[in-house]
Amino acid sequence: MQNPYLPYPVRIEDIITETEDKNLKTFKLVFLDPEDEKKFNYRAGQFAELSIAGKGEIPIGIASSPTEKGYIMFTVNKVGLVTSHLHNMKPGDIMGVRGPLGNWYPWDVMEGKNIVIIGGGFAFTTLRSSVVYMLDPANRPKFKDIHVIYGARSPGMLLYRDELAQWETRDDIHMHITVDATDDPDWPYNVGFVPTVTDDKAPAGDADTYAIVCGPPIMIKFTQPVLDKRAYAHDHIIMSLEMRMKCGIGICGRCNIGKEYVCKDGPVFTLDQLNRMPKEY
Numbered sequence: 001m002q003n004p005y006l007p008y009p010v011r012i013e014d015i016i017t018e019t020e021d022k023n024l025k026t027f028k029l030v031f032l033d034p035e036d037e038k039k040f041n042y043r044a045g046q047f048a049e050l051s052i053a054g055k056g057e058i059p060i061g062i063a064s065s066p067t068e069k070g071y072i073m074f075t076v077n078k079v080g081l082v083t084s085h086l087h088n089m090k091p092g093d094i095m096g097v098r099g100p101l102g103n104w105y106p107w108d109v110m111e112g113k114n115i116v117i118i119g120g121g122f123a124f125t126t127l128r129s130s131v132v133y134m135l136d137p138a139n140r141p142k143f144k145d146i147h148v149i150y151g152a153r154s155p156g157m158l159l160y161r162d163e164l165a166q167w168e169t170r171d172d173i174h175m176h177i178t179v180d181a182t183d184d185p186d187w188p189y190n191v192g193f194v195p196t197v198t199d200d201k202a203p204a205g206d207a208d209t210y211a212i213v214c215g216p217p218i219m220i221k222f223t224q225p226v227l228d229k230r231a232y233a234h235d236h237i238i239m240s241l242e243m244r245m246k247c248g249i250g251i252c253g254r255c256n257i258g259k260e261y262v263c264k265d266g267p268v269f270t271l272d273q274l275n276r277m278p279k280e281y
């Protein structure tokens, strides 16, 4: 059996600076051994541990979709030690990826349903993976209406801007991009906070509609009552938690909430499950 702590070696193929403050970069990584790519068989919603030799290891959501072949992608916010080292790396540099880890959005359960993606700030990473996955020609017929509500502080803080613009032109996805504020008189999308746009644009909740919600705590706090008002059942609201982690495989006990290990039993939980867990997240 392979050592679960051993990362796959990968080469940085490309680095894209996503936001105007330059604190968010997307890293496109290629497996040195193509056999490793086959073993790294992931679903949208999972994460991996990214490692830099001698510097450390960090859990990061997988931003690419399993339908995108030949590379994997991660979007990383520069906040501290390891993320700063990563931001200083260059295309061609070698690093490690361990995973895929954790559970994923419940794709089997959500087949045949309406999907409402609600994201804020840089938590849009695994939501990008989800949208790309659902829009793949082989998968799009499996879902009914797809809505995407995505907000950032300003236009320059939105991730994946070229892709968002491309999705806007499609008629098989309802895009509701928003910013908290902008000076741009030609800004073509919404201005307002994610909960307000959710109230305006999200379809009403019913047995056929699931919401996947990822964002900063303040966004979650104000979006949840809106979804309640719009009659979303708590087992139809899916969230992803970001806890401090170490092993990522349910061994070290660093990430547990009550008896649940966020790294192994999560990071994806329904709001119904979270309601029954101690409020430690």
Ligand SMILES: Cc1cc2nc3c(=O)[nH]c(=O)nc-3n(C[C@H](O)[C@H](O)[C@H](O)COP(=O)(O)OP(=O)(O)OC[C@H]3O[C@@H](n4cnc5c(N)ncnc54)[C@H](O)[C@@H]3O)c2cc1C
Pocket: 047, 056, 058, 059, 060, 061, 062, 075, 076, 077, 078, 079, 080, 081, 082, 083, 084, 122, 125, 126, 241, 242, 243, 244, 245, 267
């Ligand atoms: C399942 C999961 C998915 C994640 N996905 C992403 C992602 O897609 N993109 C992204 O940029 N970040 C993501 N994070 C957060 C990321 O893991 C941390 O920002 C990172 O570990 C910080 O490492 P550092 O060495 O640079 O920071 P440190 O030097 O260790 O700390 C700097 C600051 O970051 C905070 N911090 C450290 N570790 C974490 C952590 N695990 N979660 C939250 N805050 C932390 C510290 O409290 C401190 O304020 C994810 C975390 C988890 C658990």
Ligand code: FES
Pocket: 244, 245, 246, 247, 248, 249, 250, 251, 252, 253, 254, 255, 256, 261, 262, 263, 264
């Ligand atoms: S990070 Fe070790 S048990 Fe979850």
